[in-house]
Amino acid sequence: MARVGHHVIVGGSAAGVAAALALRRTGFDGAVTIVDASPRLPYERPVLSKGLSGDEEAMFRPIIPAEEYRAAEIELRLGSEVDTLDPEAGLVRLSDGEAMNADRVLLTTGVSARRLSVPGSDLRNVLTLRDFDDARKLAAVIASGGPLVIVGGGFIGMEVAAAARTAGCAVTVVEAAPMPLLPLGRPLARLVTELHRQEGVRVLTGAKIEAFLGTEEVQEVLLSDGERLPAAAVVIGVGVVPNDELAAAAGAEVRNGQGIVVDACGRSTHPWILAAGDVTVQPHPRLAEPGRIEHWDNAQQQGAAVGATMAGAPRVHDAVPYFWSEQFGLTLQMVGRPWADDRLVVRPGADPRHFTAFWLRDGLVVAAAGLDAVRDLAMAKKLVERTAPVSAEVLADASVGLRALVKETARR
Ligand SMILES: Cc1cc2nc3c(=O)[nH]c(=O)nc-3n(C[C@H](O)[C@H](O)[C@H](O)COP(=O)(O)OP(=O)(O)OC[C@H]3O[C@@H](n4cnc5c(N)ncnc54)[C@H](O)[C@@H]3O)c2cc1C
Known part of the structure; x- marks a missing residue:
C-alpha cells in the first residue's frame, strides 16, 4: 500500500x-x-x-x-x-x-455535449445541457414560457421536454430516428412517447433539421420537409x-x-x-x-x-449498470444492459404511465426496466444481478410476484 x-x-x-x-x-x-x-x-x-x-x-x-x-x-x-x-x-x-x-x-x-453543424447552430439560445450554467440559462427560457424545440429524443431531451411542458411551455421534440428513447426497445419507447404526447408534447419522428433561423437569437427551426417551428430556444440533445x-x-x-x-x-x-x-x-x-x-x-x-x-489495492469494476430518469413525475429505471438479440418480455398491465419489463438471453434475466415501478425494479435488480434463470412465460404471468421469483431463484 x-x-x-x-x-x-x-x-x-x-x-x-x-x-x-x-x-x-x-x-x-x-x-x-x-x-x-x-x-x-x-x-x-x-x-x-x-x-x-x-x-x-x-x-x-x-x-x-x-x-x-x-x-x-x-x-x-x-x-x-x-x-x-x-x-x-x-x-x-x-x-x-x-x-x-x-x-x-x-x-x-x-x-x-455534441453540437450540430447546421446553419444557425451558433445563434443565441441554441443551447445544450451539461452543466449548472447551461441549466440556469435553460430554466430562464422555460420561465419565460417558450416555445421550446428539443433536437434529439434521448433521455436528457425527453427529461427537458417533460420539465418544460410541466412548467407550461409549448414543446416540440424533433427526433431523426423512428422513435425517441430507442435504447429502451420499441415497445417501451412507444409507451414513453405516448406519455409525452398525452401530456401535450409534440413529438416528430424521422425528422431532420435543415437550419436554425434568426438574426442574433434563434426564432424558428427549419425542418428538411420545409416545416418551420417557432422557437424561443432550442436544446440540442444529440449525444x-x-x-x-x-x-x-x-x-x-x-x-x-x-x-x-x-x-x-x-x-x-x-x-x-x-x-x-x-x-x-x-x-x-x-x-x-x-x-x-x-x-x-x-x-x-x-x-x-x-x-x-x-491506492495499490486493484479492484475490478463489474457492478451491474443502473440508471434512472424522471418523466412527468414518474421514475423510469433500467438495470443491466440489453443486447440487440435479447428477448423483451413486458409484464401484463403496461400502459404509458406504468410498466415493468425484462430482457432474457438464453433463458437468463439480463436486464429490466420499469416506469413508476420502483418496488418491482428493486426485485428485478436482484434477478439481473444473479442473471436468474426464469422463463418468458413465467415473467409474462401476472399472477407470479417478483418477490416470490427472487426467493425461488435464490434457492436454486
Ligand atoms: C443534464 C444531465 C442529466 C443526467 N441525468 C442522469 C440521470 O438521471 N441518471 C443517470 O444515471 N445519469 C444521468 N446523467 C449522466 C451522469 O450525470 C453522468 O454519467 C456523470 O455525470 C458522469 O460523471 P463523470 O465523473 O464521469 O463526468 P462528468 O460528470 O462529465 O464530469 C467531468 C468533469 O471533468 C471536468 N473537466 C473536464 N476536462 C477538464 C480539464 N481539462 N481540466 C479540469 N477539469 C476538467 C469538467 O469540468 C467536469 O466537472 C445526466 C447527465 C446530465 C448532463
Whole structure:
C-alpha cells in the first residue's frame, strides 16, 4: 500500500469524487488533489434536467459538503483547467501556467455535449445541457414560457421536454430516428412517447433539421420537409463526445472518438494514467463489447474501484449498470444492459404511465426496466444481478410476484 506521494484527479464530478474518497478509504495517506475547470463545489448533474424550475437551490446539489473534503484532506483546485499532461516529468500542467507533480493521474474528465453543424447552430439560445450554467440559462427560457424545440429524443431531451411542458411551455421534440428513447426497445419507447404526447408534447419522428433561423437569437427551426417551428430556444440533445484529448496527447490509447481505453480496474495503457467515468471505454462484463456507460451510478462505482486501484489495492469494476430518469413525475429505471438479440418480455398491465419489463438471453434475466415501478425494479435488480434463470412465460404471468421469483431463484 502506498504511504506517500501525490495523486492528481482531473475532473471533480461523480467519478473523481468517488475515487478521491476511495483512495482515503483504502488507506492512501499521501496528498490527493482534485482539479476541475468549474469554480463550483462538485455537484450532481442528474438534478439539472429534472429541477429546471429556476429555483437555484433545487438545481444545485453538491455531491458532498465542503467540510467532507477538508476532513478527508482532499484538496480541491476549482476553476483550474488542466492543459497538458507530461508523463516523462510526472507533471500536470494547468492553463494558468502552474504545474503540479503527480505520482499518478486519474482522468475523470467526462464528456461534452455534441453540437450540430447546421446553419444557425451558433445563434443565441441554441443551447445544450451539461452543466449548472447551461441549466440556469435553460430554466430562464422555460420561465419565460417558450416555445421550446428539443433536437434529439434521448433521455436528457425527453427529461427537458417533460420539465418544460410541466412548467407550461409549448414543446416540440424533433427526433431523426423512428422513435425517441430507442435504447429502451420499441415497445417501451412507444409507451414513453405516448406519455409525452398525452401530456401535450409534440413529438416528430424521422425528422431532420435543415437550419436554425434568426438574426442574433434563434426564432424558428427549419425542418428538411420545409416545416418551420417557432422557437424561443432550442436544446440540442444529440449525444456526447468524450473529453479524452489529455489522455491521447500523453500517449494513452483512446478509441476512435469513443474515449480512453481502460482495463477492468481503470488502468489506461499508460502506466502513469488511470481513468474512470463517462470518458472511459471499459471492458464491462455486461456490455457486448468494451464501451462507454454514461450513468451517474456507473461513474461513482467505477470511480471508487479505480480509486482503490490507485491506492495499490486493484479492484475490478463489474457492478451491474443502473440508471434512472424522471418523466412527468414518474421514475423510469433500467438495470443491466440489453443486447440487440435479447428477448423483451413486458409484464401484463403496461400502459404509458406504468410498466415493468425484462430482457432474457438464453433463458437468463439480463436486464429490466420499469416506469413508476420502483418496488418491482428493486426485485428485478436482484434477478439481473444473479442473471436468474426464469422463463418468458413465467415473467409474462401476472399472477407470479417478483418477490416470490427472487426467493425461488435464490434457492436454486
Ligand atoms: C443534464 C444531465 C442529466 C443526467 N441525468 C442522469 C440521470 O438521471 N441518471 C443517470 O444515471 N445519469 C444521468 N446523467 C449522466 C451522469 O450525470 C453522468 O454519467 C456523470 O455525470 C458522469 O460523471 P463523470 O465523473 O464521469 O463526468 P462528468 O460528470 O462529465 O464530469 C467531468 C468533469 O471533468 C471536468 N473537466 C473536464 N476536462 C477538464 C480539464 N481539462 N481540466 C479540469 N477539469 C476538467 C469538467 O469540468 C467536469 O466537472 C445526466 C447527465 C446530465 C448532463
